Amino acid sequence: MAKRKETSTNHINREKISGVCGVAHAIDILAGRWKLFILYKLVNRTLRFSELKEHIPNITDRMLTLHLQELEAEGLVSRTVYAEVPPRVEYSLTEIAARLIPVWDQLNEWGHQHRNSRLQR
Amino acid sequence: MAKRKETSTNHINREKISGVCGVAHAIDILAGRWKLFILYKLVNRTLRFSELKEHIPNITDRMLTLHLQELEAEGLVSRTVYAEVPPRVEYSLTEIAARLIPVWDQLNEWGHQHRNSRLQR
DNA sequence: TATGCAACACACAAAATTGTAAGTAATGGC
């Protein structure tokens, strides 16, 4: 999550695969532990750092910060800083992140189907 | 990938999140480095271990084995062993994995859109 | 002057994933 070693085989494989396949690329940038949770909370509303923290049980400052930074770097979340003390920073979805929402619905249904199918064993 | 420590905070958070959210669950089981590649290669056909290896550049025996085992454990891939020597093992998609395909198409398009939008910076 | 707040940063540790480099088993052909 922090810095990645750009010469590692791992990194090279990652780039090569998600450079070719859109699905792999999408999953790659959505796969952090808390990322979907964060994005989901931001659907249709803007929240500040502390509000996200309240909405997401068990997340720590550090994890929220890291994931928000990556989401911002990937252009999925926009960050607005207000020059106040104590600081106020607001996060919201970008346009391209919002375009994910209809896909989510289907993936969500598939996920539930899959989970249910496993419970029957 | 090997064994996970079931008492770790990480593991508990994973379970809690993907137990509630279908998307998180889906992404969780699809997020291995080579998983999508493997699944993609199996669409509409059955392949044996060595064929998969040929189709997927740079993958190692170990990675292919591990990912196939997880995919099988998640019910996305079915494994058929033929009692021959040298061994022959064939892999194919399960019905629930096949249900992913239409979702892939959309996620794929989103992934490409997102990647292109990044290139313009 | 001391304290609290919000949104981080930093150092470090633990856990999980990925990669590398060896084996291994059973059998048919030489």
Added chain:
DNA sequence: GCCATTACTTACAATTTTGTGTGTTGCATA
């Protein structure tokens, strides 16, 4: 007997992700 073949396994190392705990900043209020 010796070797080649296929689908793995094992031991280990490197990398990446996640978690824990503490420190920082600048201003307002007590």
